[in-house]
Amino acid sequence: MSAKLLFGKPIQEALLEEVAASARTIIEAGQRPPHLTAVLVGGDPASAIYVRTKTNKSREVGFGSEAIILPQETTTKEVLSTVTRLNEDDAVDGILVQLPLPEHCDTKTVLDAVDPAKDVDCFHPHNTGLLVQGRPRFAPATPAGIIELLERSDIEIAGKHAVIIGRSDIVGKPMAMLLLHRHATVTICHSRTPDLAAVCRGADILVAAVGVPGMVTKEFVKPGAVVIDVGINRVADRDQAADILGDSADWERFEERGYLVVGDVRPDVAEAAGAMTPVPRGVGPLTIGMVLVNTLAAARERRGVGGES
Numbered sequence: 001m002s003a004k005l006l007f008g009k010p011i012q013e014a015l016l017e018e019v020a021a022s023a024r025t026i027i028e029a030g031q032r033p034p035h036l037t038a039v040l041v042g043g044d045p046a047s048a049i050y051v052r053t054k055t056n057k058s059r060e061v062g063f064g065s066e067a068i069i070l071p072q073e074t075t076t077k078e079v080l081s082t083v084t085r086l087n088e089d090d091a092v093d094g095i096l097v098q099l100p101l102p103e104h105c106d107t108k109t110v111l112d113a114v115d116p117a118k119d120v121d122c123f124h125p126h127n128t129g130l131l132v133q134g135r136p137r138f139a140p141a142t143p144a145g146i147i148e149l150l151e152r153s154d155i156e157i158a159g160k161h162a163v164i165i166g167r168s169d170i171v172g173k174p175m176a177m178l179l180l181h182r183h184a185t186v187t188i189c190h191s192r193t194p195d196l197a198a199v200c201r202g203a204d205i206l207v208a209a210v211g212v213p214g215m216v217t218k219e220f221v222k223p224g225a226v227v228i229d230v231g232i233n234r235v236a237d238r239d240q241a242a243d244i245l246g247d248s249a250d251w252e253r254f255e256e257r258g259y260l261v262v263g264d265v266r267p268d269v270a271e272a273a274g275a276m277t278p279v280p281r282g283v284g285p286l287t288i289g290m291v292l293v294n295t296l297a298a299a300r301e302r303r304g305v306g307g308e309s
């Protein structure tokens with residue numbers, strides 16, 4: 001058996017087209033388009049790429065967007081004062097604080113300071129509470145992107161057993177809520193789950209959100225299951241990359257960059273799975289798409305632009 005590969009890009013394109021059409025309607029009605037502001041603290045190259053991609057895609061769909069880039073040594077207090085200024089700025093509909101913040105910054109305090117009405121990442125406890133109650137204001141971007149991927153690929157969720165590896169506030173927990181609200185039976189696994197592979201073998205839908213390169217092997221997968229790989233891991237060790245990726249390793253890219261991006265799932269899981277997302281080009285593009293969907297929703301809720309969502 002060879003799994004059908006579920007690519008995120010076509011679904012991202014569909015999402016962006018829908019968002020762009022709404023932005024055009026708003027502009028034609030003489031209103032300001034939705035506006036997304038990203039805050040980046042420090043010079044982490046991967047974070048800088050994520051922020052640039054989000055602001056570029058925002059502009060592509062007709063939104064206003066910019067990034068505020070603060071130096072690595074910025075204190076929590078200084079980040080908070082930027083967030084407060086953006087909260088008070090009526091021209092800003094969505095605020096996105098790129099994680100991870102430098103170690104000396106208090107991430108929880110910063111995220112809690114974002115106005116819940118502008119919290120397009122859906123990290124604020126108020127928005128998490130609404131999500132848990134099944135009446136989300138915003139969809140947490142990565143898990144909601146996965147739901148879009150499943151639904152637009154005609155993969156049934158209701159009645160299925162979904163197993164999630166990882167219990168982070170950003171991916172694992174909100175993923176569980178979104179699947180539960182769509183009537184899946186949900187199991188959340190984590191670093192202390194005994195016999196993880198056996199639990200995962202019970203899954204019709206397996207979501208890996210761990211951050212350990214290649215930890216999910218064929219032994220974790222029931223034949224025909226849908227496997228969603230959220231992991232984005234840079235592997236700079238040639239032997240490790242060769243062991244995980246086998247023939248699919250792009251050595252030219254490895255030489256060029258000094259690392260390869262590897263998921264939590266080994267590519268040879270495709271021999272057992274019915275469908276799976278590749279890494280890269282699987283879940284990643286959907287996260288960006290959903291941030292823009294949320295920015296549109298924020299502009300609608302705050303300013304009543306563009307009619308019903």
Ligand code: NAD
Nearest residue numbers: 142166167168171190191209210211230231232283284287
């Ligand atoms: P995290 O470190 O906050 O959480 C990891 C979770 O995995 C924890 O709950 C932990 O209990 C669990 N875990 C750790 N080791 C384990 C083990 N050996 N067995 C079982 N469970 C284990 O990470 P996160 O923010 O949820 O991100 C997870 C991965 O997803 C990372 O690789 C990250 O880069 C990636 N990610 C991708 C996107 C995207 O857009 N594709 C978005 C967010 C995160």
